[in-house]
Amino acid sequence: MQRRIFMKRLVLSAALATAGLTATVPVLAADTIKVGILHSLSGTMAISETVLKDTALMAIDEINAKGGVLGKKLEPVVVDPASNWPLFAEKARQLITQDKVAVVFGCWTSVSRKSVLPVFEELNGLLFYPVQYEGEELSKNVFYTGAAPNQQAIPAVEYLMSKEGGGAKRFVLLGTDYVYPRTTNKILRAFLKSKGVKDTDIDEKYTPFGHSDYQTIVADVKKFAAGGKTAVISTINGDSNVPFYKELGNQGLKATDVPVVAFSVGEEELRGVDTKPLVGHLAAWNYFMSLKNPANDGFKKQWADYAKAKKLPGADKPLTNDPMEATYIGIMMWKQAVEKAKSTDTNKVIAAMAGQTFKGPSGFTAKMDEKNHHLHKPVFIGEVQANGQFNVVWKTPGPVRAQPWSPFIEGNDKKKDEPEKK
């Protein structure tokens, strides 16, 4: 009997304590708005994702210095999903349910995004995804601030086929073995076919994540290139790019003979690679650090100062890149949308995001499409220089609207260009 009474008391006091706690939560929340940051800080993707975490923190600092959002400071919650895809989902759930963040900025690889997508849809969270990807997805809970295939991959291949780009006739599609390269290559294959390129002139190759021995691949590319003017389209992701580019340089595969255009290699990935043998290899992005305009000068300076103040690794040579720009634009647009909606409520913010504009470091005004949750962005193609920077050799006259459902995949013409309403 005694014990039961004790138990009852315990339950009662626990209930009281929770009640007290819930009562205090609104008070706490009134002080800050929590913002989740979900980027791999270890593992194979850390080479690319760590700077995005720092970029997000820098943007949050900037917003807080100007008084925050709706009069409240932003409070970042940083978690490390460690390049482990199921862990991404776990961490996302933790951010939304335990930390009660208003929004999450995160993910790089498509497999990590696919892993967190059900969590955001189930809990009605909000994710800003800052990296170019393969399209074929549209969720009401996600805003895609990176490029869709028609804002990166297709223009790059068109350039390679043009006279300026070398007039490539044969293509090696080389990627890491997961959903982004496979889907992008599917789209590119269909696109190349529509341009009259035969199947025998396309060679598709995949390597596992973290692959480090590119001898055979580079030798095979050389062999394939003997059959006609060849270009390599690389969707290799993460730190595999370092051994890949080292092997290219060591085996003397020059850009003037076989240009390699990469969709996941920017200034940050080439840090520490000797770029002298790589001069002329290409990358397609919506932003390059080398762009000359006042907005970019400001962005670069802000990043350099921030990196130095926080003593970030590599602060002696601060680099900016496309996904950093996309992260920055995403955070700034979210802030604008929250101010417009006067709330951090997911549905209200989603509604307010439509049509938001922001003058980004690319020098163009990026606009969030009214319907399809993707940005209108300009496309740049750059060649690697001896100093590791990219020199823009081709660009679109203005921002391009994204086509998340690529017309080069069968059945996409019937898909709606906006997320399903739940």
Next chain:
Amino acid sequence: MDMRASSLRRVVAAALLALAALVPSLPARAMAPEAVRALAFGDNDAKIAALGTLVAADDPQAVPFLQALADGEVQTAGESQVLIVKGAAATDALTGASVSPLPEARDDVVINNRVRRVVAGAIAALKLAASDRAIRLAAVKALQGGADEEMLPAVKKALAKETDPEIRGLLELTQATIQLSSPDRATRVAAIRALAESNDPSTKTLLLGLLERKGDAWAEADAEIRAEAEKSLRSVEGRLAAGEMAGRIFSGLSLGSILLLAALGLAITYGLMGVINMAHGELIMVGAYATYVVQNLVRSHFPGAFDWYLLAALPAAFVAAALTGMLMERTVIRFLYGRPLETLLATWGLSLILIQAMRTIFGAQNVQVENPVWMSGGITVFANAVLPYSRIVIIGFAAAVLALVWLLLTRTRLGLFVRGVTQNRPMASALGVPTGRVDTLAFGLGSGIAGLAGCALSQIGNVGPDLGQSYIVDSFMVVVLGGVGQLAGTIYAALGLGIANKFLEAWSGAVLAKIAVLVFIIVFIQKRPQGLFALKGRMAEA
């Protein structure tokens, strides 16, 4: 402009050319100003046209300017000034006068791949008349497969003067590639026949072009010429196949040497001592980080000796990993001898501790270990097979480490003790061998070799806390396949797996090759659990 040039000017030009090769910064004086301006201000088509006129004029004085253009050192100022800027010094490309102070508003002259290719060809064509044989040879090699019609006069002129048989041969091939599109039938046939001797992949491209069908018509209308082209193509392909095979065997050897390095330490700790060391990969990682630390120390204290930091890094990697290993052995593993399951779990725990320790000390991101200059680039053995220096060095290094281990195990007292203890521990102990100390030293040796492997791996791959994870499975694979307790088995297994993996990769792709190798090992171990080389006699039952 060369048409009216006096012979005196030619002599001067030749002398200047020799100088130009030595002093690339020497400004060009006598180039046609309109060509220079077109190269600096014009669009890409204008640039390429200007390069054509420069090559046609065969004026070697253009070389320094073109080299500066290729190196991205040409800038423009204002409407007409063209500068060659090297660091803080600048010269006017047209007058050759040095310009100081530098004008404030300058624009880089930026070229893309298309122009870069033509610039490289033009430089090579203009260097064909150089007096230094090495420069001529490099120039004619650069021209292989990249020659344009404008270069024909330069090539012909060089051919008329050339006496060196090797350069002559290459020049003839270059001439043939240009003459492939000659309107004259006899010239074309001769060119095709000459190309049969080529071993350059780009020749294949050219010959294939002749055999292409464009709609209903052939690219080459003459059936006889097509037959000739096919004959030459087969001969070129035969030679290319040889280069390909050489490249493939080399890459197999290279992968094998890496597997051998990674597995050699394990062959001692697991193979000879029977410790299932799951932290073996982390010992490799410790060696790689030791290399990184030494690299940084050398860079900050002896920047002049940076190219040779690896010599200091080798002992450091060995000692760091060996000490880590001996510490592990003394504190954890020695209490678990004869209990494989517990050893496995304990060493796995140790591996996690080591990874986390490195994350805490050096951060979770990969650190940069740079190659010394002498390890960049490679030797061209065939036109289509380049053997990178870094991999050649690692193959040699693996062989050296192997020889040392073998000597140590067979020729020294410690080696004798190690063999004695592994073969019969109680008997060795009864004969006065300090088995405990021998265990520690042997484990330290195995760990130290893992550290050496880490030092080598840092030169070709990424160095991060997870480095070891990607090698632990491969290492065990090699040791188990080779037969536990056998050094020779480890060698055969490493090289065999390396070459098999590379040939499979060429045939089925990297992902499937990895799976195929694992499947093969599973099947093999089922049929022959003792591995390639089994211990014989009484030892086998122990």
